[in-house]
Amino acid sequence: xxxxxxxxxxxxxxxxxxxxxxxxxxxxxxxxxxxxxxxxxxxxxxxxxxxxxxxxxxxxxxxxxxxxxxxxxxxxxxxxxxxxxxxxxxxxxxxxxxxxxxxxxxxxxxxxxxxxxxxxxxxxxxxxxxxxxxxxxxxxxxxxxxxxxxxxxxxxxxxxxxxxxxxxxxxxxxxxxxxxxxxxxxxxxxxxxxxxxxxxxxxxxxxxxxxxxxxxxxxxxxxxxxxxxxxxxxxxxxxxxxxxxxxxxxxxxxxxxxxxxxxxxxxxxxxxxxxxxxxxxxxxxxxxxxxxxxxxxxxxxxxxxxxxxxxxxxxxx
Numbered sequence: 001x002x003x004x005x006x007x008x009x010x011x012x013x014x015x016x017x018x019x020x021x022x023x024x025x026x027x028x029x030x031x032x033x034x035x036x037x038x039x040x041x042x043x044x045x046x047x048x049x050x051x052x053x054x055x056x057x058x059x060x061x062x063x064x065x066x067x068x069x070x071x072x073x074x075x076x077x078x079x080x081x082x083x084x085x086x087x088x089x090x091x092x093x094x095x096x097x098x099x100x101x102x103x104x105x106x107x108x109x110x111x112x113x114x115x116x117x118x119x120x121x122x123x124x125x126x127x128x129x130x131x132x133x134x135x136x137x138x139x140x141x142x143x144x145x146x147x148x149x150x151x152x153x154x155x156x157x158x159x160x161x162x163x164x165x166x167x168x169x170x171x172x173x174x175x176x177x178x179x180x181x182x183x184x185x186x187x188x189x190x191x192x193x194x195x196x197x198x199x200x201x202x203x204x205x206x207x208x209x210x211x212x213x214x215x216x217x218x219x220x221x222x223x224x225x226x227x228x229x230x231x232x233x234x235x236x237x238x239x240x241x242x243x244x245x246x247x248x249x250x251x252x253x254x255x256x257x258x259x260x261x262x263x264x265x266x267x268x269x270x271x272x273x274x275x276x277x278x279x280x281x282x283x284x285x286x287x288x289x290x291x292x293x294x295x296x297x298x299x300x301x302x303x304x305x306x307x308x309x310x311x312x313x314x315x316x317x
Contacts, residue, residue: 020067021084021091028100035096036127038217048073050214052126054135054181055113055152058214069093076215113137113149114184118210118291119220121298126217136163138194139183146190149181160197177205177223188293189286192232192315199228210294222294223301227312251312257281265292274303274311282313 023043030041032053039053043062048071051057060073069082083092091098137149147154150163164178180194191208198206204226211220229248246254258278260270263285274280282300284293304311 019084019086021064021082023064025084026064026091028102030091030093030098030100033090033097033099037094037096038126041091041093041098052212052217054129055111055137055149056212056214057112073214078215113181114139115209115211116182116184116186116290118182118294120210120222120294122221122223123218124221126219129219134163135179135181136160137181137183138186138190140185140190144185146186146193148194157193157197160194161201164198164201164203177207178203179207179209179221182208182210182290186290187286188284188288188290188315189317191290191293192286195226195228196233199226200233208294210290222297224297225301225304225313227314229314232314248314252281255279255310257312259283261285262288262296264288265295268296268299271299271303274307274309276307276309279310280312282311284313284315286315286317 023045026043027045028043030043032039038050040049040051042049042051046061046063047059048062049057049059050073058073060071060076062069062071064070064082067081067083069080071078071080080094081092084090085092085097089099091100139147139149139154141147141154146157148157148160149155150159178198182191195206198204206224206226208222208224209219210222212218213220229251230245231248251257257280258274259281260274261267261283262270271282284296288296300311300313303309
């Protein structure tokens with residue numbers, strides 16, 4: 001009871017010191033200090049820039065009426081609570097507190113990452129997504145070449161192993177999950193190329209992030225188990241020893257799997273025949289659209305979980 005009274009009194013005192021903010025005080029860049037919310041806010045004249053900290057800046061116009069800010073962010077109209085605590089020099093925006101960075105007032109806003117824009121059934125909000133895993137972004141450049149963004153720099157896919165080596169130093173890479181932002185025009189063939197670098201670094205799981213909803217501050221994602229054969233990585237150094245690393249012919253000889261071929265969404269019905277007491281090899285056509293592939297991955301994940309069945313997938317060129 002005393003703790004509750006203390007917290008209530010603290011909130012009353014804090015907000016009693018807060019007041020409406022004017023445009024002159026607001027102008028500049030503000031960084032998240034306390035609470036959950038967008039990582040950075042920038043104001044200049046009647047323009048506002050909101051960045052969630054993952055290379056997704058949104059811009060638009062705003063105006064203030066008393067303790068409310070009205071924003072038109074890329075044709076999305078929103079309203080939020082905004083106050084200024086003069087004593088602590090803190091901006092209160094959407095119940096989170098921000099402090100001003102005077103050295104970044106005229107900082108350039110980064111270009112927004114262009115997602116493949118596929119909405120999946122799995123959704124995670126910005127607050128729960130923050131600082132969970134390491135982040136890698138996959139893009140196609142203007143020449144339609146596959147590139148990755150690592151630590152905010154565009155580079156070749158060959159740099160992925162070096163990035164992954166710094167992601168986990170405790171020898172438990174196979175248990176670590178890396179977040180992968182999937183960019184516009186990235187194909188299943190591109191994804192397989194990325195997976196080869198993960199596999200040879202002994203990473204067997206990724207979280208594919210395919211869209212972001214600014215209004216709800218939510219990411220759409222799909223969890224993916226990387227299951228390659230050693231045949232797929234013959235041009236690379238072999239991964240560290242692992243009981244699951246097999247050549248295709250040895251896998252077939254060892255498990256005598258039921259093979260299911262998937263070349264389009266029309267083949268998904270074949271998965272309904274999967275039973276628990278068999279091993280399955282699902283061969284996926286590399287030309288399958290990414291939207292269908294992500295849906296297929298979700299279906300396979302559910303089957304693995306509900307039927308406790310061993311399923312190995314392969315992407316065929």
